[in-house]
Amino acid sequence: MEKLKSLVPNNLRRMVAHSTPDDLPFASSSLLDFFLNLLQFQQIVRDLAAQESGLCVKNISAALELKQKGNQYYACGDYAHALSCYTQALRVAPSDANEMDRNLVATLYVNRASVLQKMDHLMECLRDCNRALQISASYAKAWYRRGKVNVSLKNYKDAVYDLSIAKNMELSLGGKRQIESELKIILDQYKRASNKVVQHTESNLKVSEEPVQVKLRCVTSPDKGRGMASQCDIPEATLVHIEEPYAMTILKQCRETHCHYCLNELPADAIPCTSCSIPLYCSHHCRGQAGGQFKSHPMKHNIKESHFNNLEEYIARITLDNDFNNLEEYIAQITLDNDFYPDVEHIFEHKHECQGAHWPVVLPSDIVLAGRIVAKSIEGKRVCKDVPNLTGILVYFLSELSHSYSQIPPESKLESHIYAIVLLHCLQHSYGSELPINGASASQIVILISQIRVNSLAIVRMKSNDYGPSDQFDNNISSGSALISNVEQIRVGQAIYTAGSLYNHSCQPNIHAYFLSRTLIMRTTGFVASGCPLELSYGPQVGQWDCKDRLKFLEDEYCFRCQCSGCSKVNISDLVINAFHCVDLKCSGVVLDNSVLNCEKQKLKNFFAIPEDSSSAPNLQVCRCSSDGIGSVANLEAKRTYLVDPGYCLKCGSYRDLASSHAAADEAWIYIKRLQDAIFLKEISSAVLLDASRSLGQLRSIFHAYSKSIAEAEDTFAQASCLVGDLHSARDHCKASIEILEKLYGHNHIVIAYELVKLSSIQLSMGDKNSVDSISRLAAIFLRYYGTHADKTFPHLQFLRRHALKLVD
Ligand SMILES: C[S@@+](CC[C@H](N)C(=O)[O-])C[C@H]1O[C@@H](n2cnc3c(N)ncnc32)[C@H](O)[C@@H]1O
Secondary structure (H helix, E strand, O other): OOOHHOOOHHHHHHHHHHOOOOOHHHHHHHHHHHHHHOOHHHHHHHHHHOOOOOOOOOOHHHHHHHHHHHHHHHOOOOOHHHHHHHHHHHHOOOOOOOEEEHHHHHHHHHHHHHHHHHHHHHHHHHHHHHHHHHHEEEOOOHHHHHHHHHHHHOOHHHHHHHHHHHHHHHHHHHHHHHHHHHHHHHHHHHOOOOOOOOOOOOOOOOOOOOOOOOOOEEEEEEEEEEEEEEEOOEEOEEEEEEEOOOEEEOOOHOOOOOOOOOOOOOOOOEEEEOOOOOOOOHHHHHHHHHHHOOOOOOOOOOOOOHHHHHHHHHHHHHHOOOOOOOHHHHHHHHHHOOOOOOOOOOOOOOOHHOOOHHHHHOOOOHHHHHHHHHHHHHHHHHHHHOOOHHHHOOOOHHHOOOOOOOOOHHHHHHHHHHHHHHHHHHHHEEEEEEEEHHHHHHHHHHHHHHHHHHEEEEEEEEEEEEEEEOOOOOOOOOOOOOEEEEEEEEEEEEEOOOOOHHEEEOOOOEEEEEOOOOOOEEEOOOEEEEOOEEEEEOOOOOOOOOOOHHHHHHHHHOOOOOOOOHHHOOHHHHHHHHOOOOOOOOOOOEEHHHHEEEEEEEEHHHHHHOOOOOOHHHHHHOOOOOOOOOOOEEEEEOOOOHOOOOEEOOOOOOOHHHHHHHHHHHHHHHHHHHHHHHHHHHHOOOHHHHHHHHHHHHHHHOOOOOOHHHHHHHHHHHHHHHHOOOOHHHHHHHHHHHHHHHHOOOOOHHHHHHHHHHHHHHHHHHOOOOHHHHHHHHHHHHHHHHHHHHHHHHHOOOHHHHHHHHOOO
């Protein structure tokens, strides 16, 4: 990108940078003409879009090399590395490659199955054996491995079948004898045990049985444009929206860890695309839905019919059991190809990327997402033939979704134009004349990119990390084996939800958006009165950042100035979050620095906007101040001189020297940061702890008691205390941090639930029965945000509940 940008001459750069939606086609076409005559551009595009020589094409020698490495790791017992090598080998192995008369992919599945069994991933091992047998039904080693894993799963009947078949297929006499002796042992086990049947169906992807029962309507307001509003009173935790993405793509950093279709974490037996080396999927279902070029394995071997008769007789003889009579059906069930192919109307999102070219890996996620939207539109056009050209195929996006082209910074405009032209060239390899490359099509993709910018949602997953005292730390304070849970949200994908994009943002949202698989779900987090707008947070919230930081983020990321209530009305959180303590330590007032005050001043002006001579207004203001707690930190009805200069306490008017306060705070933070580094390295010395403890005392005298700084420092101490095994202190610091967060976010915010996960796990480790209350409270908040999906989105909740019950018993 930088290379291409640097080649654009200044006059053209200026023209593109200052273009508006009206003169966009002219700017696009001028830039396109320039690039088409540029050799470097042609070379870059050729590299990105080349199919046969692309980096993502299957590659037999790379696969063999990785297989070899995997074998070496396996031989020396390094199963984790062996597993990774076999998975990478499967990713690049062509489906028709053979090695010693055996299909290479089948061999790799069997090798990986052996590792998975060693690592005790039994169901994953079973699935890999099935995959090998679906390619080559007469593969003795695959039947053998299947038999062995079925023994581990105590599925003895299947194990008898599998090993008998393996013995029948095995060519060497020695091999046959070995299997026979193993069979004898299994037969004994079979006779002694009652056989259970292990279900090996793939994961159920149905996400929600709960229907959406409320009616919403689209409303328009002058400051936010269209938005959604309720048509009736809606109780809290009500499901208000559920939607599948129009288009979705995985984020780069999750390509190796999450399924490229459903975005759930990959299991140990992840499967690759059959014809390129880009995606990994968790199941055949997801692979089928995403769709590649669907190459089947040409070496498919089936078992000859004649084998069945002898084999059935043999099994009947060794088992003396009439129950083994449908061998043919058994084999058919296992060896049947279980790739799931959706109906003919289904549009495959990965198909156009699956040609070996590496542009889908190299270009940024939002550009790949734009590619998926264009591809879906073209495929849709094939189904509905009366849509004429690109204007037609992108008609929904061009006319229905808002965009920010006029507001985006000049540099970003140039980047969008270059990406649009590059993307068009890459997509043309799949769509030829269906996708003309000209100024009109390029400008439409530029608009599409800016629509993605303001309308796409980040798909997130909740992740809980456990940490406890380091082994080497001499724990002489408590004997508790603390295992503390930390919850974090990680971004895994980016998607466009067409109806979901009508919801506006608020920094004090009344709906919560979350994802199951790739499905978007929205729920009210409190009671919503009829006619009220329903708004979610696009990222920043009151309590998380102060107002100026939220405004900046929304302008930078989404190109709009937030008009929500959190950014236009005074609230206690914005006043205290980055506030200094009053010099009079007995005073609870806040002292604001210049940057915060400038932003708050605007809101404070609105606060005083009511005419001076209005007799009822001041009382109203007082009521409001005391009701939301503002009165305890700022006396906004008093003299307005406080509002003019930074450094004065908003309650008593005392002056604080902010320059020296900033310097003292920076110094104190050096020691807290040192403690954070020590936590990361899990090496906490008493000297580091002591210095940080002194600094915490200093911070408490510098910052306001409800400030984020103090909350963060308390949280750091909670973690450190946990690691050194001082659970009493960990609990107290965790409680202190929660108290501050309650002031910043409110009592029932999801952030409080995340902190309660920490607190309750500390309490559980201490055997403290108060953990039951903490867990009930966090479960109630989770219920409010996730309703019936609370356990599904956060399975750790069940674990906590179980342990709390044990404690009560
Ligand atoms: C995903 S769209 C929401 C629907 C949009 N209002 C429309 O008419 O299509 C995001 C855009 O809505 C507007 N918007 C959303 N929340 C806003 C807010 N809190 N303040 C101002 N504008 C907002 C901005 O123009 C933003 O770029």
